Amino acid sequence: MTKKTVDFIAVGDIILGSNCDYLFENARSLFDDSDLVVGQLEVTHTERDAHAVSLGRIPQNLKPIADAGIDVLTLAGNHLMDYGEEGIEDTINWLNQNQIKYLGAGMDLTEARRPLITERNNTRIGFLNYNCVGPKETWAGSRKAGNAYIHIITHYALDHANPGGLPKIYTYAEPKTMGWMKEDIKKLKEQCDFVVVALHKGLVHTPASLVEYEQQVSYEAIDAGADLIISHHSHILKGVEWYKGKPIFHGLCNGFVYLPMEALHTGPLPENWAERRKAMFGFEPDQEYTTYPFHPEAKFTMFAKCTIDKNEITRAAVIPCFVNKTGQPELVGRSKKGQEMLDYLRSITEKVGLKTEYEWDGEEILVVNRLVNNK
Template sequence: MTQDAPAERAQGTEAAEADTFTVFLCGDVMTGRGIDQILPNPSDPVLYEAAVKDARGYVALAEHMNGPIPRPVGFSYVWGDALEAWSRRAPAVRLVNLETAITTSDEPYFKGINYRMHPANLPCLTAAGIDCCALANNHVLDWGSAGLLDTVAALRSAGVVTAGAGRDLDEAAAPAIVEVRGKGRVLIFSMGSETAGAPRGWGASAERPGIFWLDERSPAEVRRVLDTVRAARREGDVVVASIHWGPNWGYEIPEEQIALAHALVDVAGVDVVHGHSSHHPKAIEVHAGRLILHGCGDFLNDYEGIRGYEAYRDDLTLMYFVTLRAGTGELAGLELVPLQMRRFRLHRAARADALWLRDVLDREGARFGTRVALGEDGGLLLRWG
C-alpha cells in the first residue's frame, strides 16, 4: 500500500521507501455507554455507576458542553476528520485498544463502570477500517466471560482480528497476525496490567476465559511475557506489544514500565511498544531504534462534559502513524495527527491545540531524548537521536 510522505521528515529518516510500511496506533477506543446510545442500535441504557444510572446522561453532558448531537448518527459519524487522515496516509495496519464489550449480556461485573456496545453497532468499528483490536484491558470483562466471548466472536465475524483475550490462556496469549502484502507479517500481542485496573482474576488460565494478564512489577510475570513473545516471533516479523498499563492520569512513568518496555525490545525482539491506559498522551521514547509509546491517551470516549481533569486536556487526542522498515521493524518515522472530541465526533485540532500537545510531548520526552516538531499541515513529527 502507499502513503503520503509527511511534509517534514523526522531526524534520522528518509522519504517513504519501498521497504517501509505504516501502522496506525491510538489510545483507548470506548464505543460503549454514551457513544453506543447515539448509534442506530443502542443497548439498554441502565448503568450501575454510583453517580450516573443511565448512559444517556453522558450524551446530555456532552450536549451541555458543545451543543446538540443528532440521533441516531451514522456508523462513521464518531470518526469525523480521522477518516480523511486514514484515507490520506493509507496505513497498512490499523490497531486500536478496544475498551468496550460487544455484547447483549445483562450480567455486569460489579466494578463501578461497565462499557457495552450493542453487537448491531459493530459497523461503527468496520467503518473505520480497523484491522485489529487489542482486548487485554480493564473493560473487556465488564459483562463477564459471556461478554468477553461475545466480543471476540463479533469482531472475528466482521473480519477484525483480536489479541489479548480468549477462551483460555493459549488463545489470550497468542498474537494476532496481519499479513502486509510484500512486507511480511505483523504480530500483535495484547497484555493488560493490574496497574491499569485489570484484576488478577481476569487473567485467562487453561480452564478459564480471560485476558493475557501481567504485573510488570513481578520478575516472574515479565519472564513469562518475554518467553511468550520470543517463542512466536519468526525472522522478518514485525512485532507490536500493545500494553494496557498504569493509571489514567499523570505523566509519571514507573521504572518497572520502562524496564519492561526495554526488555521487550532487547530480549523479546519487539519493534513497537504500544502503551495505553492514560487518558492523555504521555512521553514517547525511541530505544535501540524501536518506538515506545508510554501512553497514547484516549482516542474515542464519552467523557465530554465531565469535569475534574481539565489541566490534562483529555479532549485532545492523537493519531499515531508509525512508519517501520519491513523485515527489521526499525523506526523510520512517526507522524502524529492532533484531533479534538466535540459532540462525540473527532475534529482536526486547532493550531493552538496542536502546539499545546507539541509542548507537552517535548517536555515529557526530554528525559528520553525525543522532540516533536510542527509540520506544515498542523501535524506533529517526532525527532530523536
C-alpha cells in the same frame, strides 16, 4: 510500482455505545490512506447483560469500528471482565463474523496469549498484547476466559525513620509473567519481519507520570525482539521515547470515546458526581463534556504513525488531535491548537525525564530519533 513500506497507525482506547459513527468522521480519510490501523477496545459488548444493553454496548454497535477501517483491535485491559465471560465471548464472535482481527483476550490463557500475524506490502507484522494493570479478575487461566497479562508488583517502603509517613513507591514486573511475554516475543520474532507489543499500562488520569515498571516492561520487550511499543489505559497523554532505536509510545490517551456519565455508575448518577470524581482522581471533569468525563488535559490526544520498512521503523510521528465537546477527536495539524498540543507533549516528556525531541513535519509531529535518545 509495488509499495515496499507500511504506513501504520495506532489509536488509544475506544469506548462505544449507540450511534457512534460520528466519532470517526475526522479520521476516516487518514485511515483510508494507511496500510494498517490498530486500536484498543476498552469494553466488551454483549446482549446478555442488562447494564451493557442500557449503555448500548451490544455487539452490533461495534460496526463503526469496521466502517472506519480499523484492521486490528487489542483487547487486553482492566475492563475486559465488566460483563463476564459472556461479554468476551460475544465480542470475539462479532469480531470474527465481521473480519476484524483481534488479540490479547480469549476463552483461556493459551488463546489470550496467541499472537496475531498479518501481512502488508510483503512485510509480515506480528502483534502481542498484555494487560499490566489488573485486576486479577481479568486474567485468563487454563480454564478461564480473560486477557494475557503481566503481573506488576507494587512495593511501599519508608525512605526515612517515620513510621506511618509517606512511602516511596516501587513497581516492577513479577518474573514469571514477564518471562511469558519475553518467550512470546522471541517465538513471534522468528515468524515475522516486525513485532508490535501493545501494553495496557500507566497511572490512570495522572498527567506527566511514568512509573518504574512502564520502562522496565517496555525495555525488556524490545530486548526480547519487539520493534515497537504502543500503550493505552491512562486516558491521558504520556511521552514518547526511543530505546535501542525502537520507539515507545508510553500512552496514546483516548481514541474514540462515548462515555456518558451514567456509565460510571451501575445505579442512578449521584448529584455530586463531579465532586466524587475529583475526590477519586484529583480532577473535576468539564461538565460541558457530557460523554467525555476525563481529565481536562485529556482533551489533547494523538494517533501514533510509523513507517515500517521490513524490519525497522524509518519514521515515527504523532498525529495531533483535540477532542471537542461531542467527544470527537479533531485532527488539528499545524494549527494554533496543534501547537498547543505539541507544547503540551514537550512539557510532559520533559517532566518525566525523557530526552525525546519533537518537531513539525508538515501537519504531523515528528518523533526525532537522535543518538542521545537511545540506550
